[in-house]
Amino acid sequence: MNRPGPVRAGGVLFCLALLAPVPAAGAQPRQRLPENPQNAAQAQKPVLLSIALADGAVTAxxxxxxLHDVLVELAARTGVIFEVRSEPNPLVSVHLRAVPLPEAVGRIVPEGNIVFIHDEADPGRIALVRILPRDGAAVQPGLLYFGTGRVTASGRSTGAPAP
Structure with missing residues (x-):
């Protein structure tokens, strides 16, 4: 009987392995995965964001x-700077009709501790709003600041999906 020995069979397997197709590096386009699954889900939902300010009252x-998109829009219309943690960024759904700014912020962020800091030169004007988490979470995410301290938008926002 003529059987191949163990060395000969191993050599055949080695040669077959060399002939197997190997994908070229970089030939396939890389799929980009969302960094945060919650943000990916948020981006797919239809969004309504319409805010107007008249006589110091917020209609929205x-x-x-x-939340961060809402605060950016509110900062542009009020001239208030908002300080908020980078995480979490929950979805907001609220309808407001001619509500004073402090109440509007409280209804937009019902789960946060809110600190209003007034302008020294004009004590009736809110200059900065700090939004802190209610739970004493040990994780310290970064801080984000929205707004310039000046009104940069007027009229009613378009209601188009937020970016």
């Missing part, structure tokens, strides 16, 4: 909009 229609 907000549905399924990330």
């Amino acid at each position: 229609d907000i549905a399924d909009c990330p």
Whole structure:
């Protein structure tokens, strides 16, 4: 009987392995995965963000909009600077009709501790709003500041999906 020995069979397997197709490095485009699954889910939902300010009262229609986007829009219309943690960024849904700014912020962020800091030159004007988490979470995410301290938008926002 003529059987191949162990060395000969191993050599055949080695040669077959060399002939197997190997994908070229970089030939396949890399798929980008979302960094945060919650943010990916937020981006897929239809968003309503419409805010107007008249005589110091806020009127707003907000549905399924990330909190940070709401604060950016509110900062542009009020001239208030908002200080908030980078995480979490929950979805906000609220409808306001001619509500004073402090109450509007409290209804937009019902789960936070809110500190209003007034302008020294004009004590009736809110200059900075700090939004802190209610739970004493040990994790310390970064701080974000929204707003310039000046009104940068006027009229009613378009209501288009937020970026």
